[in-house]
Amino acid sequence: MVDTTAPGVVSVTPSSGATGVSKDANVVVTFSEPMNQASAQTAFQSANLGVNTFSWNAEGTTMTVNPNADLEYTLSGKTYTFSVTTTATDKAGNALSSASEGSFKTFKRITTNVLNKASTNAEINNTNTVSSATADIQVGDAANNSSKRGFVGFDLSTLPADLVPANIESARVKMYVEAIVGQPFTQLFPPSNC
Structure with missing residues (x-):
């Protein structure tokens, strides 16, 4: 046929x-x-x-x-x-x-700046005590040898409502050091002849 x-x-x-x-x-x-x-x-x-x-x-x-x-x-x-x-x-x-x-x-490629939301910033020490940190965030070892970790929050309302995390190509966080107490970097990286 x-x-x-x-x-x-x-x-x-x-x-x-x-x-x-x-x-x-x-x-x-x-x-x-x-x-x-x-x-x-x-x-x-x-x-x-x-x-x-x-x-x-x-x-x-x-x-x-x-x-x-x-x-x-x-x-x-x-x-x-x-x-x-x-x-x-x-x-x-x-x-x-x-x-x-x-x-x-x-997909559209969108570049946007997401600002820090200070009211969501916090510090937590080694005894799990949480403190708000709206201005500065302390991290590392405190004077009493207690450790602190910092958490930073962001306002995501400027991002598209239908944004899928898998479609985020890259993200960069900018943070600035306001003050250094003691010599933390010397302690982390001692001279080679020590």
Whole structure:
């Protein structure tokens, strides 16, 4: 029996118009029947996904497009576009019934300053006594040889409400030394001739 049925695109992920796509996302195209893989790979076109590596499921119906370079995050999220043209054919040589086009946008990259919330700062000593530390935080050994640890709080209300911790790329804390009592660094790093 001769196959004269034109194949079609059943689904594409990320779906067209998707936002907040991860930098390591792949484009996955599922066809209605087994495809001529070489023709489908050639038919996949994108102006900005760069060089890609292709892989297929055993049935030859699902093509995974893995960009060799991670997708970019930008201030507004970067938009990527792609298409599968009608030069893609099934194993019988029937051309794709219609071209499939899509676009998606990656996560936004946001840089923000999160300020210290002084009312949440605290010190705790080796007897588990907690003291508020709205101005300065003491850490190390006190004069009576008791140890102190400091805790710093931050106001996170400026961060997006839907922020997922796994999507935080980096964070940096800036703290300043106001005073040093004694010679703690000498004690930590004594001269080499001692």
